[in-house]
Amino acid sequence: MNAKFDELIGSFVDNEIGLCEHFLTKTLAKLLQQHLQELDNENRMLPAGIGNDIIKDPLQKKRGDRIFWLDKKTKNINELAFLDQIENFIEYLNKTCYTGINAYEFHYALYDAGTFYKRHRDQFKNNQDRKYTLISYLNDDWKDTDGGELIIYQAGKAGKILPTMQKAVFFRSSELEHEVSVSPRPRMSISGWLKSN
Ligand code: OGA
Ligand code: NI
Numbered sequence: 001m002n003a004k005f006d007e008l009i010g011s012f013v014d015n016e017i018g019l020c021e022h023f024l025t026k027t028l029a030k031l032l033q034q035h036l037q038e039l040d041n042e043n044r045m046l047p048a049g050i051g052n053d054i055i056k057d058p059l060q061k062k063r064g065d066r067i068f069w070l071d072k073k074t075k076n077i078n079e080l081a082f083l084d085q086i087e088n089f090i091e092y093l094n095k096t097c098y099t100g101i102n103a104y105e106f107h108y109a110l111y112d113a114g115t116f117y118k119r120h121r122d123q124f125k126n127n128q129d130r131k132y133t134l135i136s137y138l139n140d141d142w143k144d145t146d147g148g149e150l151i152i153y154q155a156g157k158a159g160k161i162l163p164t165m166q167k168a169v170f171f172r173s174s175e176l177e178h179e180v181s182v183s184p185r186p187r188m189s190i191s192g193w194l195k196s197n
Helices: 002-015 026-041 077-097
Strands: 018-020 066-069 103-111 117-120 130-137 150-154 157-161 168-172 177-180 187-195
Touching: 002 018, 002 077, 002 168, 026 066, 026 077, 026 103, 026 130, 026 187, 077 103, 077 130, 077 187
Parallel strands: none
Antiparallel strands: 018 168, 066 103, 103 187, 117 177, 130 168, 130 187, 150 157, 150 177
């Protein structure tokens, strides 16, 4: 497990964008994908905030994903295994990089076909608790012609990351602007933030 954490942290230290191709095992990624689909079937994936109730015109929306917050009180063993891995990562990060992370929040995200998340930063102006963003992807066979990429803007350049199964991306929430390009098919992930206050 530490080798995966080293891969994520090492690439973050080198390029500000941490990447680990196989952060989640294939089995866990598949089981989490199934759980997300079950939640959707039960109508528990709900539109994410940012004024969606005020702006009715979908083209003006900032984001079109539907989300479900993970919770340690869950009885789903796969969700618990995921949160366990996150806690181990935080412990490792704090030990190796003195980051002082003392909280976290994660949600499943489902982008229906045709939805996106416009260019943004993840830290709120009135609350700086979110220090690092960590996103894990749950999509089989994503092709580079599919769209729905994570686009990260860095020093005037836009880098594209495909949301493929098992992959994790890690970056500083206050710094990098990013967006999700229009997804031509359902796009599944777990987005989260490591926090300190
Ligand atoms: C977010 C976000 C990007 C992605 O949830 O804030 O930017 O690739 N997600 O899912
Ligand atoms: Ni974001």
